[in-house]
Amino acid sequence: MARPVAAAIDAAAGACRLVVGKSLGSLACGIAADRNIPAAWLTPVLTIDHVAAALRRAMAPTLLIGGSADKVWDARIAASLRHDVLEVPSADHGLELADDAAGSVDVLRQVVSRLDHFVGSLGC
Template sequence: MTFGGAPTRWEPSGESRGVALVAPGRAYSPSAPLLEFTRRALLQHGFTVQQIWWDTTTRRDDDPEQWVRRHVADAHAAEDADRVLLVGKSLGTRAASYAAERGLDAIWLTPLLVDPVVAEGIAANPGTQLLVGGPADELWDAAVARELADAGCTVLEVADADHSMAVPSDAVRTVGIHLEVAQAVEDWLSQA
């Protein structure tokens, strides 16, 4: 499958240990750095990766959570795998309740923790979860992140990171943050 000529599915070099569905952000595509590094780590750890590409201009007045759930459910229904892992970035984290209902392990990059529906979905999920964010992100709630960590989620909070996991005025620090995130994903996948 392709999107605009770019592949949307990758297979690991050996036998697949499951499928990772990648739900991007509103303006953060699956090929953007955080999701690209995550895709590479997933492949390295034996996961098939299926990216979900969406056109948010088609959302109109639809409820964002229902809109994301519909896309994730369609991608999930197309898979015949014993293990499915969900990766969500920003808007894609609105699939947290979907993941919780199915007990899916998940990686949440810059989850919308200020939204109680997203936070409650993450809290209700019996699966293993990694949350990544920073207090310079107005959509990250550090107190909620601590509660989720206390409840068993693995949490990486990068002190100076914004919603893009960047420091807008510092390119080198931004690269360093992306390295921290990639290492956290790698460590989490090594234990998942």
């Protein structure tokens, strides 16, 4: 996972200002951390040690978004990091609420709003 991300960043020749990944995409969070690139991670796999370790060393602005009902989201790890965190109560790995379509749309609004605010804060 990290190799294609590194290649894409290298191809951008310094123009890469933000990395955004979902779920298994967070396996590449070490690349963003090592290159000091801001990142937004939706449903990062916080239960994998090297993902959590990379997020601990990330110094660039970082946004983590996860749901409390997601089996790969670890609220304790997320809270222990110095990053911006949005934890959506009862949301699963798809950032949806079980049997609640309208509530899931509200979650999507919340996620998009937080992403918009985060990107805006970067001055991109």
